[in-house]
Amino acid sequence: MKTIAYFPGCALKDQARADETGTLGALARLGYEIREIPRWNCCGTVFSLVQDDLMRHVGPVRNLLRVQAMEEEKVLTLCAMCYGTLARSAHFVEDPERLRRINAFLDPDAYQGGVEVIHLLTLLRDEVGYERLAAETRRPLNGLRVAPYYGCVLLRPRPFAVDDPDSPAAMERVVEALGGTAVPFPERTECCGTHLTVTRKDVVEERVGRILRSARGGGADALVVTCPLCHFNLEERRPAGTPDLPVLYLGQLLAWAMGEDDPGVASLVGRAAVSSEAVR
Amino acid sequence: MASELRLSRAGLEAPFARRVEELSGENPYACYQCGKCSAGCPFADHMDALPNQVLRLVQLGDESALSLSAPWVCASCHACGVRCPKGVDIARTMEALRVLALRKGITPAPVRPDRPYPQIALIGAYRKLTP
Numbered sequence: 001m002k003t004i005a006y007f008p009g010c011a012l013k014d015q016a017r018a019d020e021t022g023t024l025g026a027l028a029r030l031g032y033e034i035r036e037i038p039r040w041n042c043c044g045t046v047f048s049l050v051q052d053d054l055m056r057h058v059g060p061v062r063n064l065l066r067v068q069a070m071e072e073e074k075v076l077t078l079c080a081m082c083y084g085t086l087a088r089s090a091h092f093v094e095d096p097e098r099l100r101r102i103n104a105f106l107d108p109d110a111y112q113g114g115v116e117v118i119h120l121l122t123l124l125r126d127e128v129g130y131e132r133l134a135a136e137t138r139r140p141l142n143g144l145r146v147a148p149y150y151g152c153v154l155l156r157p158r159p160f161a162v163d164d165p166d167s168p169a170a171m172e173r174v175v176e177a178l179g180g181t182a183v184p185f186p187e188r189t190e191c192c193g194t195h196l197t198v199t200r201k202d203v204v205e206e207r208v209g210r211i212l213r214s215a216r217g218g219g220a221d222a223l224v225v226t227c228p229l230c231h232f233n234l235e236e237r238r239p240a241g242t243p244d245l246p247v248l249y250l251g252q253l254l255a256w257a258m259g260e261d262d263p264g265v266a267s268l269v270g271r272a273a274v275s276s277e278a279v280r
Numbered sequence: 281m282a283s284e285l286r287l288s289r290a291g292l293e294a295p296f297a298r299r300v301e302e303l304s305g306e307n308p309y310a311c312y313q314c315g316k317c318s319a320g321c322p323f324a325d326h327m328d329a330l331p332n333q334v335l336r337l338v339q340l341g342d343e344s345a346l347s348l349s350a351p352w353v354c355a356s357c358h359a360c361g362v363r364c365p366k367g368v369d370i371a372r373t374m375e376a377l378r379v380l381a382l383r384k385g386i387t388p389a390p391v392r393p394d395r396p397y398p399q400i401a402l403i404g405a406y407r408k409l410t411p
Contacts, residue, residue, distance in 0.1 A: 010399040045404040049356060049375035050303045056407070081400060156358035157369060165362050190322045191357030195404030199391050203326050203353060229400045236395075 003033045004123075005072035007063055009043055009082035011228030016079065019228070022255030022262060023078050023120060029258045030128055030136060037066045037075065043085040045229075046195065054098065058105045060089035065111040074116035076123060078251065080227035084153035087117040087160050119154065120226060120250065121162050121170045133177040138259040140179025144272040146253070147183040147220035147245075148172055149211065151230045152191040165189070174250065175224065178257035187214035192233045201237065209239045216243035222268055223247045294341020304376035308338045310366045317360035317370050326353045331360055331370050338373065351377040352388045356408075382411035 004027075012020040024034050040063055048056040063086060067075045077083040093099040094113060103110045124133060148171035155165040163170045168189065172182035192211060193204030211234065215223055223245055225231050234247045248264060256265035289309055297308050311332070318330035327350035329337070337345040345351075354374040361369035381387070387409070397405075 010403075015398050042399075042403065044407065045400055046356065046407050048407075049372045050379050051305050052303065053379075079400075081404070152355075152357035152359070156362050157371075158362050191355050191359065193323075194355045194357070195401055195408060196353070196355050197401050198393070198397055198405035199388065199409075200326070200353060201394060203323060206326070207322060228398065229404065232398050232401060 001031055001033045003035055003072070005067045005070050005075040006034045006036050007040055007043070007067075007075050007077050007082060007086065008036060009040075009077070009079045011079055016228040016231065016249060018262065018264070019078055019226075019249035019251035021251070022249065022253075022260060023251030025260045026251070026254035026258045030132070034076075035070060035072065037063060037070065040066060043082045045081050045085065047085045047088045054101055055105070057089045057092055057098075057102055060086050061093055061102050061111050062106060064090055064093075064115045064117075065106060065109055067115045068111060069109075073114070074118055076118055076120065078120050078226065080119070080151065080153045080225075081229060083117060083119040083162070084160065087119075090115060090117050091159070119162050121154065121174070124174055125163075125170050130173050130177040133174065134179075137178050137257045139257055139269075141175070141253065141257060141265075142179060142269050142272045144180045144269055145183050145219055145221040146175045146180045146248075147185050147215040147218060147223050148175060148188060149192075149215070149223050149225050149230060149234070150189050151225070151227050152189075152194070153227065155189055171224065171226075171250065175253065178253055180253065183215065183218045183220040185214045185218035185220065187211045192230045193237070194229055194233070197229070197233050197237060204233050204237045205239045208233055208237045209242050212238065212242050212245055215245060220245060221272060224250055224253060226250050292339070296341045296343050297338050299380065300338050300373060300376045303379060304369075304372040306368050306370070306372045306376075308335055308368075308373065310368050311335045311339065311364075312366065314365060316363050316365065317368075320359050320363050322357065322359060323353050323355060331374075334377070335368070335370060335373060338377075345377055346381040346384065346386055348377075349388070350374070351381070378408065379411055382409070 155161045175182040193207040197204045252262045256262045315332045329350045351374045356371045
């Protein structure tokens, strides 16, 4: 049994509950003991891009401090946005002067630096491995045509990319290991519009329409994401006439393939089986 | 007769450009206006000035950049930054412009929520609207 510290973030306890349940169930089957960070707080969702805004790093760094107190060296995130803010803040405070100033807010504790922030995709590729994932798959996805959608935070900026920002493959490899057919499509790394969903709904609708048409054009039966905000936009900001593609979390596919129940995946895999019968 | 030609950034530097550089950490004068950022920006269609044009205004020290809608349409997806041949992360320049505008009291038009939003959307949006 390997232990790993886990930072859930707001969405995994709310609208992305299916992702958390599925992923943690699958990781338990893969031999991980998940240690949720006690008293975790919001990651801030967006990373501050100006130089004089130290205060916005206090939240993420406090979470890293809690990981340090657990005597763990790394922390796992499932949400792409949590990964982005935590990984980038961890890097930001590698500068001793910035760390000193942020620690002043965290008195009496002090973050020493050095906690590594990883995303689920990195864990699956580098620690679990695709072969092991395939070997542990009890209920394959029956060739279900799944289009992995990366969006922005998993791949950009470059130093924090979980995979090649121009040509990622990790999510495709996971889908294939679970017995699905990965469908790459041109818009898979293009931003969905993220928080503009609040201030510029029109812009997000245009983006979402393009992304879904692009995935459908590749012949996808469903999209898979790891970002709860992408999920919300892709489901709730569809302009009229957009292809009716279901959007799943990666955790739902993992859970199903490892033998856990997930009604969303169940109906899709059933349909995929029927259509491959028809072809035969 | 040969005369001496001196090239220096000093004559170009406008206080506004300097301030944007300090805040963003990105050198606006590194940009040679190739336009690759604008070509790849998924939001360019919705902007009143293209990303390279916004950067050009900053190079010229033109504060009208603060009144554009372009920085508010930028979603900080960093597609421009990973593609820039000069390594300028324009998403940071856009954030510096948003922050400078907010600190001067220039805010985008208020919006009325059309539905309930998940926390992840609300927190992301309001952090972009606080200086």
